Amino acid sequence: MSVPQLRMESTKGQIGITTTPPVQEIEQQPADLEIQQPKADLSIETIPGKLTIDQSQAWAHMDLKPISKRIEEFAQRGYSDWLDGLSRMAEQGDELMRIENGGQPIADQAKENGEDPMLELNIGFVPSPFSVKTNYEPPKVNIDWQVNRPIIESRINKPIHGYKPGKVQIDMKQWPSLIIDVTGQEIDQKK
Template identity: 75%
Template sequence: MAIPQLTMQSTKAQISITTTPPVQEIQQHPADLSIQQPKADLRIETTPGKLTIDQSQAWADMDLKPVSKRIEEFAQNGYNDWLEGLARMAEQGDQLMRIEDGGLPIADQAKENSEDPMLDFNIGFVPSPFSVKTNYEPSKVNIDWQVHKPVIEATINRPQHSYKPGEVHTEMKQYPTLMIQIAEPKINQLK
């Protein structure tokens, strides 16, 4: 008995996929920034230093005096000498008044009036030490300041964003097929 032959031929299905990629654009502009720094207010007040030097005593020690000072000293010395002479004459008069008490008042007075007084002198410095007087008042400085904070203004710029979505297209590139053939068997007849 002959069995028919079955032949099957098939092709696979094929899908075609076409894609368009998405496009995304983002732009971020920097923020607008304004910074202002006001200057600080500074005020400085100074009182200048003052130096005073008095050297009149040093000039006087070197006998370099103004005329007014010399006149004043001569007047004072004359007055003092007059008082000393008056006191000496009063004392000598008292001694002569008591001549009866004994002693030699006339000889003693003659000796006292004729001799110059003993001068007492040791080491001297011209001008004398510390005769130049100095005085210094230091300067004064007052500083006053006021600081101002910076003025900052910032404006934020939002990002610019654009987006175009991608696309996917699918289609059948090849449809599936199935072919079935039946072949009848050949019978060999023996004759």
């Protein structure tokens, strides 16, 4: 007698998953920026230097004088010589007035009035040192400036954001199955 057997054959079910990934796009535009830098305000004021040279004393030492100066000197010398002559005549008159006191006032006065005075010689430099006078005033510079601040204007641009969601699709790739088969089913029919 044969014993019936169950034979089972099964196939596992399989799931198929198809995914579409999400897509995200972000684009950031740079900010709009405007910068202006005004120039600094600068003012410079210059007072020029001044040099004065007075060489009139050097010209006078070289006997190169203007006519007005010569006239003034001649007038001064004439007045001084007149006063000297007046003084000398008064003194000589007093000497002649006292002739009785002795001496030879007439001969002495004749000798004094007849001879030229002794000339004095001396070494000198023409023109004399430091006869040219100089004066110098240095220049002055006044600098004034003002710094101007920059003008900055900025505009922020929002980001451009794009998003496409992903998908997940689930299918049955293989359906499960179960096959049951009975074998050895010969039954004794004699009984």
